[in-house]
Amino acid sequence: MKKKAEERKNQILRAAFQAMSVQGYNSVTLQSIADHAEVSKGVVHYYFKNKEDTLSQLLEWLTNKIYNYELASVNSESTPLGKLKAYVNSVFVAPEKNAKFYRVYLDFLSQAGQNETYRKINHHFYQNCWGITSDIITSGQKTGVFEQNINIENTSKTMRAIIDGLLIQWLMNEDINSHQYYKETCYQSFLDLLKVN
Amino acid sequence: MKKKAEERKNQILRAAFQAMSVQGYNSVTLQSIADHAEVSKGVVHYYFKNKEDTLSQLLEWLTNKIYNYELASVNSESTPLGKLKAYVNSVFVAPEKNAKFYRVYLDFLSQAGQNETYRKINHHFYQNCWGITSDIITSGQKTGVFEQNINIENTSKTMRAIIDGLLIQWLMNEDINSHQYYKETCYQSFLDLLKVN
Amino acid sequence: MKKKAEERKNQILRAAFQAMSVQGYNSVTLQSIADHAEVSKGVVHYYFKNKEDTLSQLLEWLTNKIYNYELASVNSESTPLGKLKAYVNSVFVAPEKNAKFYRVYLDFLSQAGQNETYRKINHHFYQNCWGITSDIITSGQKTGVFEQNINIENTSKTMRAIIDGLLIQWLMNEDINSHQYYKETCYQSFLDLLKVN
């Protein structure tokens, strides 16, 4: 049954996410993924070709989940500034979630240097993210809230850079309470880049 | 002789940097570090307590080297805009060097989630970097090239975020020629943040 | 299947005994234990946590085996003197077996100085051994073959000391034929201690 198999895979991917967020890319074992999923070790190999395949699919599943969440948040708003605010809120969603995701995501980024597949999946994620901000900027320029001569591509890339860069800084920080501070810093820098007076 | 030992350690750290930039944090072996340094495996253990100690000292050595280079570049200029430009040039120094450093640096960042020591060394590096931009902003505000009401702390963090975020994007990019593009994007976003007309 | 696992462990313990009797505690490797058991190295780690765990269980298995053999031998006799003789015969069972066991046992005793676990297992073995002679002495005192005012505890300890001490002397001896001589010396000294005229 296809449905069942899909559920099994999701169950394992969730377990892999959980395991990796605790142990890190290099320390996570198929055994611990199986343990988190409450299945036997053989099951993981039954649904995934090998360890790399499992983690590749985790990266894909994870980045899609994040992208879809951000997209839905932005689409729930109608004004450009509303969308921008919603985007930042969806990115800085909550300390625990951000920490968990970025720990895992950083691991994948560091692996991507040696791994073509991860690099491609991540590149697709980037394009999705750039698309979100491109749309926001375009709509803002149409309604005149953002300046006209802003380079959309450059700014989208910079905006994602700020998000990644700030969340990495926040992750390296001992002070988990700084989450709100980093969110506001991020939003303010977006306004500066878009020259919202 | 102390001098000799110091040279030996540097030789090994250079080799470790080389090895890690090729193989990544998890795949690098003490054997390959020894091979790169053209010494026997035992030598690495003679000068460093263990693998983690070796790589900790590599991170420290590396971030200090980068910081000192950036600082010297900035200090070689006298005007705020000259310093800003010099900073960006020193950060985006050359494709090969950036790729090598950021591959290794990303590995350490991803390990930092599980490793207090790495986190601390990196935090010190961050503070040094924030210090560089703080000084530039302060001098720019004094001479009136930058706006007065810019929050120095927030902006310094954002600027480092942009650097990290953009260089990670560039690293994930297949097109190595985009280095110049990312450098210019970085510089332009700095001007926007500092509200240079 | 539980039964199968138990057999596997016994197979490995027998192999460990064999390997240790030849190579000694410090020279025995998990590889050589695996070789003796005709399994792969990984199997040993599958059934035992680590090397120390393997050898701990070997000591326990071994001392229990010896104790049970001695107990059964003594119980097969009904008279005190018969039991005493049976005990000595079961202890000095055969040159090859004694040599094999005492070589291994001495290794464990020497490790026990640094190893709490070994010390505990050995202490339990001692208590079992003292129990055997205590019972023999008690029954001999009841029937009047042994003197009444013998201190059972002291004598039991001395008897075990004689066994250990003589078998160590025999083991250090080049002359393997002296086994019979040491057995008789042991038995005679027991009679002296129990004041059998």
Place this chain on the structure above:
Amino acid sequence: MKKKAEERKNQILRAAFQAMSVQGYNSVTLQSIADHAEVSKGVVHYYFKNKEDTLSQLLEWLTNKIYNYELASVNSESTPLGKLKAYVNSVFVAPEKNAKFYRVYLDFLSQAGQNETYRKINHHFYQNCWGITSDIITSGQKTGVFEQNINIENTSKTMRAIIDGLLIQWLMNEDINSHQYYKETCYQSFLDLLKVN
């Protein structure tokens, strides 16, 4: 200078004894011996061929020291019973000394199974020990305190067995206060064997 070299060797042997009593035969390193002797690692190799040679000479030095001490103690007494008492006192000299010596001695005994040299040195020590008790028994038989028909050889071996066996038992004991108890048990068993009314 021969004198100086002899002192150096003794200094190293004392250090080796100290180190081995703490770390055990297998864990002791030439480095730790050198550390205890407060000399460099190279010095040990300068005065001894290799590790085994160092430890062989330690065993010889140690057993000779013990033997000479026991012999002197016995010779300081004139009556057979006095000598016997002195012997037991010299053997059970003090808890710390006994523990230190027997820990090291047991290590050597366990190695002797694989090491001809250790076996030979130990055999010589045994002969010396048997000689002490033989002399005591002979003198006791002459004066009539001990029974005439005691087999001197057998009894000497049994007496050493009791000493070794009891001190091993004591060493395995958690209760260091039992030293006195074991000494008395030893002495009483000697009286029983020698049939002193």
Place this chain on the structure above:
DNA sequence: AATGAATGAGTATTCATTCAT
């Protein structure tokens, strides 16, 4: 005589992967 830097052989341990049941 003495030092300690350098070597490299040897080993416990981990874990992805396979496959018989």
Place this chain on the structure above:
DNA sequence: GATGAATGAATACTCATTCAT
């Protein structure tokens, strides 16, 4: 489909020994 027993490659680390200084 699912299990988990078995395999063995890979690697950090220790330490006796050598030897240039």
